[in-house]
Amino acid sequence: MHKRVYAKKDGRMLYLYGLKPHTLPALEEGENTGQAQSHARWHPLRQEWVVFAASRQGRTFLPPKEYDPLAPSKPGGFPTEIPFEDFEIAVFQNRWPSLSPHAGAPPEGLVIPTRDAQGDCEVVVYTPEHSGSLASLSPERRELLVRVWADRYRELYARPQIQYVMPFENRGEQMGVTLHHPHGQIYAYPWIPPILQKELEAFQKSPVLLNLLPHLGPYTVLEDAHVLACIPPFARYPYEVLVFPKQFRPGLWAFTEEEISSFARVLGQVVQKLDNLFHKPMPYVMALHAAPKGAEEVFHFHVEFYPALRTADKLKYLAGTELAAGTFAMDALPEETARVLREVAI
Known part of the structure; x- marks a missing residue:
């Protein structure tokens, strides 16, 4: 994998990844x-941090194709976030971040505790295509994407203030997507978010996923020698999918070459099954959960898909x-939805 580091004129960083070196001139x-x-x-009732970033109100919202900010730039054309005529995968610091290395000091005089939000938010552009x-990505491009995620984990976790790194993808307008171009994001937090703190505490008690693994046959959607994808018996969405390596790994940075290929292939197949389920693109949130900093000995890497459609x-x-009590109510049994998704042809 090749990586080109480029400083944009506004100070934000752009990283161009590819299977061959990127040498095009900047536009x-x-x-x-x-x-x-x-x-x-600080939210004193929920005991968690809430981020306030009012500047995000002005971010780009569903622009027409000719003003796609994630497309390659063209000479004399609309200047996009990527000032090059082509690329394979591009990663850049978000123009409207919730967390930023330059977030500034919190306001003073509030009746609740405050703190800085000095983390980072990156956009990961999967392809130059709109x-x-x-x-639909080629197998080579999906494997490259997995290597890109692994590199971003390594670089962001190397920053002293960063405690948790989470790549994710919001797909579909139902999930709040503001740009249609295939992309994901990466948030690097200066604290461990509450859901990940709960997961960490579970892994500190026992190897949860390894304990479940021998019992997931009825829930399995896809698997090979290295990676399993299932609708877990505790699913909170009808077609929620959990993907994880069969050997303990704290994050993508610890995957073998075979596991990288397997993981990339299974991710693509899961999305293909979800899309074929109702014969249209499935809106979802996909989140990669790797070990928080310092928890690499106990936290088992996994991916969670939260699909929005139940029919x-x-x-x-x-x-x-769900929102007011934090208790999900499910109207479909995982045993049945797993069978349905398993039987979807790809």
Whole structure:
């Protein structure tokens, strides 16, 4: 894998990854952006940090194809976030971040504790094409993407203030997507987020996924010698999918070459099955959960897919019991939805 590091004129960093070196000349860039301003406030009832980033209100929202900010730039054309005529995979610091190395100091005089939000938010552009998905990427491009994620984990975790790194993808307007171009994001937090703290505490008690592994036959959707994908028996969404390596690994940076190929292939197949389930692109959130800093000996890497559709024309909404009480109510049994998804042809 080759990596080119490029400093944009507004100070944000752009990383160009590829199977061959990237040597194209840079084109004209767009306007400079203002400095990101965000901070965190402590929620005393939930015992967790909430990030405030008012500048994000002005971010780009569903632009037409000719103004796609994630496309390659063209000479004399609309200046995009990537000032080059072509690339394989591009990663850049978000123009409208929730977390930033330059977030600034929190406000003073509030009645609750505050702190800085000095982390980072990156955009990962999977392809120069305006449309596509993890399923439609070539096997070589998906493997490259896995290596890109691993490199970003290594680089971001090397920063002293970063405690947790999470790549994720929001897909579909139902999930709040503001750009259609195939992409994901990476958040690097200066604290361990509450869901990951709970998962860490579970892994500190026992090897949860390895203990479950021998019992997941009825729930398995896809598997090979290295990676398993299942609808877990505790699924909170009808077609929620859990993907993890069969050997203990704290993160993608610890995968073998065979595991990288297997993981990339299974990710693509999971998305293909989800899309074929109702014969249309499945809206979802996909989150990669790797070990928090310092927990590499106990935390088992895994990926969680939260698909939004429960039938072809009905969404799984989060309502009163889910949002207000934190208890999910499921109207489909994982044993049945696993069978259905397993039988979907790809």
